[in-house]
Amino acid sequence: MKKQLLLIATLVVAMSCKTEQTKKETTSNMVENPLLVKSSLPYGAPDFTKIKNEHFMPAILKGMEVQNEEIAKIIANTEAPTFENTSIAFEESSKTLDNVEAVFYALAGAHTNDTIKDNQKELAPKFSKHNDEILLNTKLFEKIKAVHDNLDNLELDAESKHLVKEQYKKFVKAGANLSEEKKNELKEINAELASLSNDFGKKLLDASKKGGLTVTDKEQLKGLSEETIKGLEKDGKYEIQLINTTQQPLLQTLENREVRKELFEKSIHRTDAGDYDTSDLVKKMALLRAKKAQILGFDNFASWSLQGTMASTPDKVFEMFNGLIPGSLSKVAAETKEIQAEINKEGNDFTLAPYDWNHFAEKVRKSKYNLNEDEVKPYFELTNVLEKGVFYAATKLYGITFKKRTDIPTYHPDVVVYEIFEEDGSKLGLFYGDFFARDSKRGGAWMSAFVKQSKLRGQKPVIYNVCNYPKPAEGEPALISFDNVETTFHEFGHALHGLFGNQKYASISGTSTARDFVEFPSQFNENWATHPEVLNNYALHYKTGEVIPDALLQKIKDAGTFNQGYSIIENLASSNLDMQWHTISVGTNIDDVARFEEKALAKMKLKIDEVPPRYRSTYFAHIFSGGYGAGYYSYLWTEMLSHDAYDWFKNNGLLTRENGQKFREQILSKGNTMDYAEMYKVFAGRDPQAEPMLKARGLQ
Numbered sequence: 197m198k199k200q201l202l203l204i205a206t207l208v209v210a211m212s213c214k215t216e217q218t219k220k221e222t223t224s225n226m227v228e229n230p231l232l233v234k235s236s237l238p239y240g241a242p243d244f245t246k247i248k249n250e251h252f253m254p255a256i257l258k259g260m261e262v263q264n265e266e267i268a269k270i271i272a273n274t275e276a277p278t279f280e281n282t283s284i285a286f287e288e289s290s291k292t293l294d295n296v297e298a299v300f301y302a303l304a305g306a307h308t309n310d311t312i313k314d315n316q317k318e319l320a321p322k323f324s325k326h327n328d329e330i331l332l333n334t335k336l337f338e339k340i341k342a343v344h345d346n347l348d349n350l351e352l353d354a355e356s357k358h359l360v361k362e363q364y365k366k367f368v369k370a371g372a373n374l375s376e377e378k379k380n381e382l383k384e385i386n387a388e389l390a391s392l393s394n395d396f397g398k399k400l401l402d403a404s405k406k407g408g409l410t411v412t413d414k415e416q417l418k419g420l421s422e423e424t425i426k427g428l429e430k431d432g433k434y435e436i437q438l439i440n441t442t443q444q445p446l447l448q449t450l451e452n453r454e455v456r457k458e459l460f461e462k463s464i465h466r467t468d469a470g471d472y473d474t475s476d477l478v479k480k481m482a483l484l485r486a487k488k489a490q491i492l493g494f495d496n497f498a499s500w501s502l503q504g505t506m507a508s509t510p511d512k513v514f515e516m517f518n519g520l521i522p523g524s525l526s527k528v529a530a531e532t533k534e535i536q537a538e539i540n541k542e543g544n545d546f547t548l549a550p551y552d553w554n555h556f557a558e559k560v561r562k563s564k565y566n567l568n569e570d571e572v573k574p575y576f577e578l579t580n581v582l583e584k585g586v587f588y589a590a591t592k593l594y595g596i597t598f599k600k601r602t603d604i605p606t607y608h609p610d611v612v613v614y615e616i617f618e619e620d621g622s623k624l625g626l627f628y629g630d631f632f633a634r635d636s637k638r639g640g641a642w643m644s645a646f647v648k649q650s651k652l653r654g655q656k657p658v659i660y661n662v663c664n665y666p667k668p669a670e671g672e673p674a675l676i677s678f679d680n681v682e683t684t685f686h687e688f689g690h691a692l693h694g695l696f697g698n699q700k701y702a703s704i705s706g707t708s709t710a711r712d713f714v715e716f717p718s719q720f721n722e723n724w725a726t727h728p729e730v731l732n733n734y735a736l737h738y739k740t741g742e743v744i745p746d747a748l749l750q751k752i753k754d755a756g757t758f759n760q761g762y763s764i765i766e767n768l769a770s771s772n773l774d775m776q777w778h779t780i781s782v783g784t785n786i787d788d789v790a791r792f793e794e795k796a797l798a799k800m801k802l803k804i805d806e807v808p809p810r811y812r813s814t815y816f817a818h819i820f821s822g823g824y825g826a827g828y829y830s831y832l833w834t835e836m837l838s839h840d841a842y843d844w845f846k847n848n849g850l851l852t853r854e855n856g857q858k859f860r861e862q863i864l865s866k867g868n869t870m871d872y873a874e875m876y877k878v879f880a881g882r883d884p885q886a887e888p889m890l891k892a893r894g895l896q
Contacts, residue, residue: 231255231296237604238615239626240647241658242299244605249311252300256319259293260326271335277342279350283360284652286340287701291653294702298646305644306662307607307636308401316394324390328383331370340367358869359701369503371492378491385488389481396477397638397821403472404815405635409436409459419451421570426669438463439664440639440817442766442808445677448554448569453546460551467814468790474814475789481820482777482786490782498778498826505710506833506872510779513829517772519886520832521801523895524768527761532806534560550808557759565758567751569677575748576681577738578631578665578674585681585734586688587614589724593856594692595619601626610634610667611660616695625649625695628660631674631684632667639664640817641683643690643718649697649705657706659694661687673738678752682722689721690714696864704868712830713872717864719831719838726753729851757894762807764832764893769802769809771829774819778826789813837876839888844880 230246266289485497647658697706735744776796797803818824890896
């Protein structure tokens with residue numbers, strides 16, 4: 197018996213020692229985790245020489261733990277709720293998690309791998325649960341509400357008051373006023389939606405990566421340049437990778453109609469059958485979102501989601517659609533006739549199909565405007581576009597300057613880094629550019645931040661842009677299309693919005709605005725791509741250094757409204773699909789996604805065989821895995837703002853430092869600190885008008 201007791205005691209001591217050792221090892225690992233300590237790099241930029249796959253999961257879980265501990269302190273505080281012990285404490289509770297998430301999701305989008313994908317899948321329900329346990333916490337909401345209800349009696353600056361209002365609205369929108377029973381039901385829905393959304397994103401990434409077109413015979417690639425063909429070659433074959441959108445860039449130049457058709461079919465069917473079929477995910481998410489809206493007291497998900505936006509209601513969005521559709525249909529009908537005439541002129545006896553559009557539209561462009569994309573590309577070398585175009589315009593408008601940094605580690609060799617300085621030489625922030633497509637990157641183009649600007653946290657912004665331009669063959673220049681030129685300007689418009697954030701609080705800084713406002717600065721920045729002074733500075737022939745000839749520049753301008761009927765219809769079609777999916781009510785019977793889509797397009801007269809939606813439902817990442825549910829309309833909404841703002845610039849001297857400073861101070865630096873309509877009115881002196889956009893699109 198004594199031996200048994202001695203053995204048990206020995207085991208207990210050993211286990212105790214082991215437990216203590218485990219705790220020490222865990223603590224040590226946390227301390228050593230580069231995601232949990234302040235980076236020693238400039239601006240606190242992430243040190244990718246130290247960050248490994250295995251660091252993400254423990255760092256994120258630790259971030260959640262820290263936030264939960266901070267919130268527990270807020271709730272346990274027996275003093276009356278104040279701005280400092282509640283609003284500021286809540287704002288700062290997420291600091292650790294914010295920093296880790298920023299790096300994790302940057303790599304999840306731009307340079308993923310199997311470990312990160314597995315982490316995403318595991319974390320999706322955890323994040324949903326974590327957020328719900330905060331936003332649906334009754335005791336915490338009581339504290340938040342107490343500060344909000346006493347706001348008129350608090351001596352706070354305007355930004356701090358706005359923070360209190362935004363925090364309160366965030367809790368109410370999430371369901372903080374619901375009964376405990378309804379909260380629990382909502383939590384289950386949110387968790388399921390998070391998992392479904394993650395599954396959708398993963399299936400789409402895999403489908404786009406593995407669903408491209410493989411061509412074995414080089415002759416079938418007739419029309420493509422030797423440089424492009426060389427870039428496609430892999431193991432004796434030619435692989436055309438799919439990008440996010442329905443239409444694929446190479447459809448414009450591929451001469452073989454059967455190859456065009458096959459590439460197009462690969463694109464539109466990438467996720468509607470087999471292992472990558474997302475149809476069930478789409479149906480489940482749409483119906484769950486409708487149920488969520490019902491629980492929160494709204495008729496549909498769009499009505500709930502549009503709270504706090506400029507549009508505010510689905511009716512306002514459909515009103516915008518109805519204002520654009522008639523002119524767009526007339527424009528696209530005229531374009532269809534032109535393109536069919538071009539097909540017939542070449543002696544072809546087939547009717548225009550969607551996979552023919554870009555190919556023959558380019559031929560119409562050449563004949564009508566004498567503009568050849570291959571003639572233009574040599575003037576758009578990527579580094580020139582960025583440094584002598586995008587950066588040049590920013591210097592002219594805002595006085596900022598750029599210095600390339602090669603000493604700051606990046607997550608991929610293709611990524612370039614620039615330090616940005618204010619006009620007086622003081623430091624503003626860092627900018628990372630990741631421009632080339634690869635298998636580890638999701639499709640599309642976007643901007644985000646490794647570090648968000650915040651005076652309270654002592655943080656200057658570290659911003660990145662990600663794009664998907666075809667990577668040239670080794671030693672060849674990166675010549676991009678004019679569409680990609682505009683994308684480069686667009687994404688840097690987002691970057692400026694993030695860089696110029698001038699807030700105390702990270703949660704309302706920079707681009708932390710409503711969806712139908714956040715695209716405004718980016719779309720506005722596109723206008724400078726064709727401004728003569730800017731264009732003549734960056735549009736330099738990559739071999740000769742010759743500035744783009746005036747005649748060629750004029751062709752680009754003349755062709756500016758060409759194909760705009762097609763462009764706006766494909767956008768309207770996708771925007772409409774988004775709204776139709778998110779205005780269904782609980783109990784709607786959706787037996788087939790394709791049939792629902794067809795009816796949704798026909799309902800708004802947008803079912804046009806030759807012009808498919810920019811995104812079909814089954815690969816519409818923006819709305820089913822990208823946070824834009826009931827928000828894709830924002831691109832059109834903010835296009836109106838961008839053209840109207842540019843019209844203001846035209847009436848006030850265009851590319852001047854004075855105009856840039858006004859736009860920076862009254863728009864770009866404001867973040868989410870005031871009503872967006874009022875913000876725009878302060879800048880322009882009036883409400884926005886649609887006429888400049890209609891004129892720019894050639895619809896008026």
